[in-house]
Amino acid sequence: MFRFEFMQNAFLAGTIIAILCGVIGVFVIARNMSFLTHTLSEIGFAGASFGVFMSWPPLNGMILFTTISSIIVGQLSVKQERRENVISAISALFIGLGILFLSLSNKNASYATNILFGSVIGIGQSDVIQISALSVVVLAVIFVIYRYLKFDSFDPIGAQVRGVNKTLLSIVFLILLAFSVSVAAQIVGSLLIFILLTIPAAVAKYFARTVGGMMTLAVGIALFGVWVGLYLSYLTNLPVSFFIATIEAALYLVALASKRWLKTE
């Protein structure tokens, strides 16, 4: 199947995205941000439609919208209790905007489907380069702030006591998350981004013994889903996001069941 250039591109982009999602996902899970990640996907949809409306590449619109809304969320809701309500309000606003821009832009329905569900055929060489560049930037920032981010994610009170700048750190992380959401949407579509961003890390949490191990395992699980998903999609001609979602969800259920089973034994 690698005879086709679009499959090469899809594999390359998918591999990079899986690595990125596995790494970021560990912090998404530790910081209890699954809900926000879900919402960022919806905001990403609005951004992509805005991009289409402006005749930009959808990815640029997504990055713009998710980054701005991340910063707003970060500013408004440093307090955990308030966060979910703020997020709900913001997400409603953005989904509305997404529908508006899409209808204003006169594009046909298949364009919307691509944004929502992702597309393999659509990924060209320049997309691969852009996806790689963004991923490398996100991973590099994580590399630099890793110790602070780990401390604050796994022991928030300890980090506060130590004087870690939590507000700054959480805004930086939200921006990194916004970039990751936008990048991941290119392959699984904006509806299913949270599948790659949360499930691999959630599964890894149950089986790893260290934070580093959790990250390695999460990357592995994301890679498995993307590779197998792409292969099955190539064989069957069905959407890749369907396969990735099914594989990851199945892994999660198996993990939950085996954890429970191990416990009762």
Next chain:
Amino acid sequence: MTDPILQIKDLTAGYADSSTPVIKHLNYTLNRGDFLSIVGENGVGKTTLMKTILRQLKPESGSISYYPDDHAVHIGYVPQFRNIDGEYPLSIRDFVALNLTGFKLPWLSQSERQKVTEMLERTGLKHLANRPMGQASGGEKQKAYLAQALIEEPDLLILDESTASLDPISKNDLLDLVLEINQKFGLTVIFVTHDIALAKKYTQKFLMLTPGKFIQGDSADLSTEEIWGMMEAHV
């Protein structure tokens, strides 16, 4: 002779959203190498005072000065409450190492690893290094909190009721260890507690917070009963 590490002058402090301050007009000088206990009934403001010393709360009036200067005093704090998700794959060793922060490589250097191992040895956690924090017992957790606070070599260590949930033997173990570091390396310690007998056994000085008054004294001068009596007289 006296070598202050922090000086509290006419301090009034509390929370912005409540009308009356918790701490009113407190004066106290803490010297380097002191082992001070802070006692007082629930809700009197012990934790609030600690948060003000840690600069998490701003004084409403008065001041806290640190010596030689504000940035030179490293404070290690073992807070009264902590929430660590028991399901995270965070071993006791990982947990202790979290406090080695900085813009550094994600993984620990050889010397950092050795430092963590030594700290685990000192706190009696070496055989539990790979146990997940979520599975550690209450006492083991307290030791891990202590090890985490000590690993960045603070000048001042604050223990906020760290011994409250421990059995008598573990209480003594933990405080023996703190006392040893206090005596060997001159670590200054503030020990917040409700256990007056324990305070008397380990600390030279005490500061009693009561709703209307602050009483300071030398632990050696008074019997446990006398200290109790003072506290009851002010409730």
